[in-house]
Amino acid sequence: MEASFRWVLLTAVAPVAWGANYYVTREFLPADRPLWGAALRALPAGLLLLALRPRRPRGAWWWRTAVLGLLNTAGFFVLLYIASQSLATSVASTVMAASPLAMLLLAWALTAARPARAHLLGALVGLAGVGLMLLTRSEPVSLPGLAASAAAMLVSSLGYVLAARWREGADVLATTAWQLLAGGLVLLPLAAVFEGAPVLPAGRELAAFGYVAVVATALAFAVWFAGLRRLPAGTVGLLGLLNPLTGVLLGTVVAGERLGLPQFAGLLLVLAGVALGRPRGGSGGGSGGRPEGGPLGRVAAAGVAGGRGSGVGDGGGSGGRSARGGSE
16 A cells, blocks of 8 residues: 555544544533533643644744634634534534635635635535535525534635735644634633633543543644645645545434435545545655645645634744644
């Protein structure tokens, strides 16, 4: 098995974990505690990543971390929690599939760097697939939930663009850890004021919080960053389409949501979009490879946000080497 293909499989673990996050949040976490739910996801994940990469922000990164923490953690996690509770798992995950295209276009507008044709085409094909799955549903869709999901997509896209512009001189894991901590610390007083004292989770709820914090956030970020160091950024970004694909499959198989012929056709289009971004000979892997598209490629590689913060910098390296990362 080629090394690049092995890294595709490993990196794909992250969007699959994020896709499952919708189902876990909807089925096992309290519906009326989005602020506490977001805080209890962000803080443990931030502490775990900080333990892996114990570095403090320097200079401008103090305020940059605060800004990105507000966007990529506090705002994004709360909106994603509301969307997961208000929408069917398949619908909530489908809306977020617009993220790769939104980030490609935003980065193109801000950096004047053109996306690779294959990656732009893959994003459009994948978006068409998830649109087909969403628009052909016969069940009613919650408009507030749909608005929360769209807002989550836009907030995270803006955060990823800013993270790409501010990538110099930062370590991916350390910066992501501090964003998670900053966002979580903002959420704590808000949760206490608007939702009261937290109810200590137990049983399945405790396991669910453990999943979203450790697996869908900390572990998924680490796998995502490792893939970003070894695969073309556009390839990793299109792997993010596995996020809504996982959400749709879980909603159908586990939650009993119906999947008709149009939805099945949409799934095939999503898979085609992922295939268009697969590594090609000489384009990708290895630690010495350069991600295509410069900052545009890094923004595209932020992928679909099923629940992840944004990191920037040297891809987790220790010597302040050239930036390779984005989030998740």
